[in-house]
Amino acid sequence: MIEVDDIHKSFGESHVLKGISSHFEKGKTNLIIGQSGSGKTVFLKCLLGLFTPDEGTISYDGKIYSELSASEQRNLRQEMGMVFQGSALFDSMTVEGNVMFPLGMFTKQSKSEMQDRVDFVLKRVNLVDANNKYPSEISGGMQKRVAIARAIVMNPKYLFCDEPNSGLDPKTAILIDNLIHEITQEYNITTVINTHDMNSVMEIGEKIIFLKNGLKEWEGSNKEIFKTDNEAVTDFVYSSELFKKVRQMYIEERN
Amino acid sequence: MNYIASIGSYFIMIKEVFKKPTKWSIMKTLILKEIDELVYGSMGIIIFISFFIGGVVSIQTALNITNPLIPRNLIGFATRQSVILEFAPTFTSIIMAGKVGSYITSSIGTMRVTEQIDALEIMGVNSLNYLVFPKIIAMLFYPFVIAIAMYVGIFGGWTAGVFGGFSSSADFVEGLQLDFIPFHVTYSFIKSIVFALIIATIPSFHGYYMKGGALEVGKASTTAFVWTSVVIIIINYILTQLLLG
Numbered sequence: 001m002i003e004v005d006d007i008h009k010s011f012g013e014s015h016v017l018k019g020i021s022s023h024f025e026k027g028k029t030n031l032i033i034g035q036s037g038s039g040k041t042v043f044l045k046c047l048l049g050l051f052t053p054d055e056g057t058i059s060y061d062g063k064i065y066s067e068l069s070a071s072e073q074r075n076l077r078q079e080m081g082m083v084f085q086g087s088a089l090f091d092s093m094t095v096e097g098n099v100m101f102p103l104g105m106f107t108k109q110s111k112s113e114m115q116d117r118v119d120f121v122l123k124r125v126n127l128v129d130a131n132n133k134y135p136s137e138i139s140g141g142m143q144k145r146v147a148i149a150r151a152i153v154m155n156p157k158y159l160f161c162d163e164p165n166s167g168l169d170p171k172t173a174i175l176i177d178n179l180i181h182e183i184t185q186e187y188n189i190t191t192v193i194n195t196h197d198m199n200s201v202m203e204i205g206e207k208i209i210f211l212k213n214g215l216k217e218w219e220g221s222n223k224e225i226f227k228t229d230n231e232a233v234t235d236f237v238y239s240s241e242l243f244k245k246v247r248q249m250y251i252e253e254r255n
Numbered sequence: 256m257n258y259i260a261s262i263g264s265y266f267i268m269i270k271e272v273f274k275k276p277t278k279w280s281i282m283k284t285l286i287l288k289e290i291d292e293l294v295y296g297s298m299g300i301i302i303f304i305s306f307f308i309g310g311v312v313s314i315q316t317a318l319n320i321t322n323p324l325i326p327r328n329l330i331g332f333a334t335r336q337s338v339i340l341e342f343a344p345t346f347t348s349i350i351m352a353g354k355v356g357s358y359i360t361s362s363i364g365t366m367r368v369t370e371q372i373d374a375l376e377i378m379g380v381n382s383l384n385y386l387v388f389p390k391i392i393a394m395l396f397y398p399f400v401i402a403i404a405m406y407v408g409i410f411g412g413w414t415a416g417v418f419g420g421f422s423s424s425a426d427f428v429e430g431l432q433l434d435f436i437p438f439h440v441t442y443s444f445i446k447s448i449v450f451a452l453i454i455a456t457i458p459s460f461h462g463y464y465m466k467g468g469a470l471e472v473g474k475a476s477t478t479a480f481v482w483t484s485v486v487i488i489i490i491n492y493i494l495t496q497l498l499l500g
Contacts, residue, residue: 048377074275077379088370102378105278160377 001026002047002158002190007056009042016042017053018214027188029181029204031195034211035236041162043211044194048160049077060158078106081151081189083161083180087143089135089150095122096131099149106154121149125179141172145179152183159184161193165200177203198243201225210236226250265460272388272456275381282389289393293355293455294400300354301347305338305404308346309411312337317421330422331430334412336439343404344443345491348450351397352483356458359390360479363462364472372463383463390455397451398444405443442498449494450487457483 002024009017016039024030034040045051047058049065058065060076068076089098096118103114122131125145135143144164151159161180165173181204184191193200201208205222210233218225218233225237226247238244276282316333363386366372375382409431416422422430461479465471 050373050376071275074379077377080377082374082377084370084374086369088374090371090374091365091369104281105378105380 001061002192003059004047005057005059007043007046007053007058009039009046009051009053016214017046019056020211020214020216021056022209022216022219024190024192025207026190027185028206029184029191029193030207030209031193031201031205032209032211033196033201033236034217035196038211039214040194040196040211044160044162044192047192048080048082049073078102078154079157081154081156081159083144083147083151083159083164085163085166087135087140087147089143089146091135094132094134095127095138095146098135098146099153102150102154117153118149121153122146124152124183125149140167141169141176144168144172144176148176148179148183152187152189155187156189159189159191161191161195163195163197164193165195165197170199173197173199174203180204198237198240201237264464265456268383268387268460268463269456271381271383272391273384275384277380277385277388285385285389286392289389290396292358293390293393294396297351297354297400298403300350301400301404302407304350305343305347305408306411306414308342309334309338309408309413310415312342312408313412313416313427314419314421317416317419326430327422327426328430328433330416331412331427332433333430334416334427335409335431335435338408338412339405339439339443343401343408344446344450345487347401347404348447348454348487349484351400351450351454352458352487353480355394356454356479356483357476359455359458360462360465360476361472363387363459364465364475367463367465368468368472386463387456387459390459391452394451394455395448397454398447401443401447405440442494445498446491446494449490453483453486453490457486 004020004022004024006019006021007017008015008019020039020043032040032043042051046053052066060079063072063076065073065076089095090101093101099118099121100114103109103117107114109117118131122128125148127142127145127149130138130142130146135146138146148164159180164180165176168176177200180191180193183189193204195201202222205225208218208220208222208225209216210218210230212232218228218230220228225233228234234247238247277285313330313334316330320327320329363372366386372382372386375385413424413427416427417424458476458479461475461482462472465475
């Protein structure tokens with residue numbers, strides 16, 4: 001479980017996070033949503049340890065990050081997996097090389113053990129016959145799968161995803177969402193996803209945090225988000241015509 | 256003020272490069288790859304430039320000897336001194352700042368833009384050690400490049416002098432051996448090691464700490480080349496004063 005207690009973060013005069021508290025449970029897909037500029041990415045980077053909050057604490061299964069030594073922080077980071085918006089695969093390595101990279105870097109496994117593990121995770125993300133291809137030779141959806149495979153190859157306790165389905169067609173986006181959801185439950189990982197994709201919210205949002213202007217505006221599940229009367233949330237969620245119609249139908253059905 | 260902050264950040268970066276080393280089995284591969292890219296991959300252009308620079312020095316010297324009392328072996332002497340003292344270590348380093356430096360900045364800068372460096376950091380890898388340390392070690396082989404540049408430069412001078420009809424081979428070789436001070440070669444190698452560290456680290460700094468997108472990668476490469484050249488010129492002056500002054 002990840003617990004966040006009153007974190008603040010500023011860049012010069014700009015106060016980006018103004019005191020956010022929440023917790024992210026194990027085995028659940030936790031979503032952070034909000035408009036561009038609401039502080040989602042800064043919040044996620046604080047969770048990842050890439051930014052140090054000016055105030056407040058973040059603890060991972062009881063271990064407060066800011067109180068750990070540099071080496072303990074590095075060890076903790078090895079328990080984290082991250083799927084970047086642009087996949088962030090290493091261009092100079094093949095698919096197999098990318099997935100094998102953390103194993104080669106941090107374990108003492110033999111080449112054949114690493115190969116077995118790589119084959120297993122690539123199969124788990126439904127990626128076959130791509131081991132020797134370079135990232136530039138595969139599609140965006142496949143790159144996301146490789147990124148997920150790389151993120152889970154070390155059996156992480158925490159999985160972070162920054163807009164994992166941006167730039168993907170709706171069908172592939174749903175496949176990626178479901179894959180992350182399945183992996184979260186299968187390996188009992190604490191997953192935090194930064195997104196503004198409402199399909200993801202509806203599909204896999206077991207816990208949702210809505211950020212607005214650096215503050216937590218609303219918190220709940222994908223079932224509750226339909227019922228909320230919070231104006232900021234409804235404005236955000238039902239900004240598209242499709243969702244407006246869905247909401248209208250829901251209200252009519254309820255009445 | 257920005258310049259002072261940048262200089263401070265540069266030295267902090269250097270300190271970080273030597274912290275928490277990457278696993279040796281991986282580092283070994285990275286170093287060999289960088290030697291291939293940065294050192295071996297630059298041999299062609301270095302040989303080409305050195306040959307013609309040596310030739311031009313030889314011709315220029317010959318054309319400026321109008322007094323018949325000046326011995327023709329001066330052509331070999333001047334070529335040797337110019338090539339060993341300046342053209343091989345300094346001129347070649349400016350070329351390398353363009354070729355290798357821009358490669359280093361753009362490759363690290365692209366990794367920054369595409370979040371590959373963030374990916375390394377999140378995995379718990381010391382990204383500065385992983386990216387910059389192999390380049391520094393690879394560039395320690397740079398004096399070998401300079402040695403070849405010296406040899407080829409002098410050979411270029413001999414070719415231009417002899418086949419251009421400016422000097423006999425015997426006069427040229429006699430000039431090469433005249434008043435030879437071995438420390439000049441040592442001085443040249445000391446300079447080349449210092450320049451190698453500059454070429455490896457300043458472009459890395461500009462690539463690693465760049466912000467923005469693809470356009471900024473290009474701008475960072477240009478800035479890195481300018482600053483690497485400026486620092487090489489200044490350090491060249493200081494080292495010359497210290498070692499030969």
